[in-house]
Amino acid sequence: MRALVFACWFLVSAVVSAQTSDTLKVVAAARSQIGVTTTYDPAYSRMAYPMGDVPKERGVCSDVVIRAYRKAGLDFQQLVHKDMQTNFSLYPKLWQLKKTDSNIDHRRVPNLEVFFKRQGKALNLPQVSESYKPGDIVSWRLDNGLAHIGIVSEKKSVFGSRPLVIHNIGQGTQEEDVLFSWRIVGHYRWFNAAGANR
Numbered sequence: 001m002r003a004l005v006f007a008c009w010f011l012v013s014a015v016v017s018a019q020t021s022d023t024l025k026v027v028a029a030a031r032s033q034i035g036v037t038t039t040y041d042p043a044y045s046r047m048a049y050p051m052g053d054v055p056k057e058r059g060v061c062s063d064v065v066i067r068a069y070r071k072a073g074l075d076f077q078q079l080v081h082k083d084m085q086t087n088f089s090l091y092p093k094l095w096q097l098k099k100t101d102s103n104i105d106h107r108r109v110p111n112l113e114v115f116f117k118r119q120g121k122a123l124n125l126p127q128v129s130e131s132y133k134p135g136d137i138v139s140w141r142l143d144n145g146l147a148h149i150g151i152v153s154e155k156k157s158v159f160g161s162r163p164l165v166i167h168n169i170g171q172g173t174q175e176e177d178v179l180f181s182w183r184i185v186g187h188y189r190w191f192n193a194a195g196a197n198r
Contacts, residue, residue, distance in 0.1 A: 025072050026068045026069055026071065026072050026134075026135040027068070028071075029069075029070070029071035029072070030067075030166040030173070031153070031175060033064060033068070033166075034173045034174065034175060035172075036173070037058065037059050037172050037173040038172035039057060040169070041058035041060070042060050044103065044104055045103065046103050047102075049077065049081070049102040049103075050102075051070070052077055059168060059173075061109065061150060061168050062106070062107045062108065062149055064150065064168050065149055069190070072190075076112070077106040078102075079106075079115070080111060081105060081106065084100045084105055084115075085100050088100060090114060091110075091111055092111065094110060109149045113139055113185070116190075121189060121190055122186065122188055123187040123188065124187070125184055125186075127184075129179070131187075132152045132163050132179060133163075133189065134152055134163070135152065135189070135191060136152040136187060137149060137150070137152075138150055138187055139184070139185055139188075140181075140182035140183055140184055141185055142182050149186075150165040150178075151165065151167070152165055152166075153175055158177070162179050162180065163179060164177055164178075164179075165177075165178050
């Protein structure tokens with residue numbers, strides 16, 4: 001019995017350790033974009049598929065998320081594209097598109113929000129700092145109504161309570177104390193401890 005308990009403990013510990021490693025890898029990959037991606041550029045660009053990207057020195061908020069999660073082995077360009085191909089009617093119609101476009105679909109925040117929800121990665125939306133963990137993805141609606149997205153850091157605000165966020169809102173990739181600066185509409189966790197979503 002003791003051996004079985006130890007084996008279960010070891011297995012759970014290994015899973016949690018791997019998930020923690022993945023989340024920290026994501027945060028480190030997001031942070032590595034600071035000083036590299038220095039321009040906010042929403043221009044439409046043709047790109048390779050899969051693993052396509054715009055030049056590293058430019059991008060939008062969603063590019064921070066996409067680039068960071070690729071370091072953990074997830075290509076949201078391909079994953080979103082495949083899901084949209086089979087479930088196109090479930091995605092927003094904000095751009096009057098009639099079919100998928102692997103150059104841009106994954107770079108649009110409302111599409112990412114639908115994709116994360118469809119994958120069971122959506123969490124509750126508490127206004128409590130402790131609920132936001134490193135590697136979590138947060139989406140907002142800015143005061144002007146535009147969608148925005150970023151990655152929660154393991155670093156805290158000056159007062160030590162709020163986690164910082166790594167995002168690109170206009171001056172390139174930055175790590176800032178902005179978690180509650182706008183209305184949060186999405187909170188997502190890809191790597192869930194022991195498979196839990198909440």
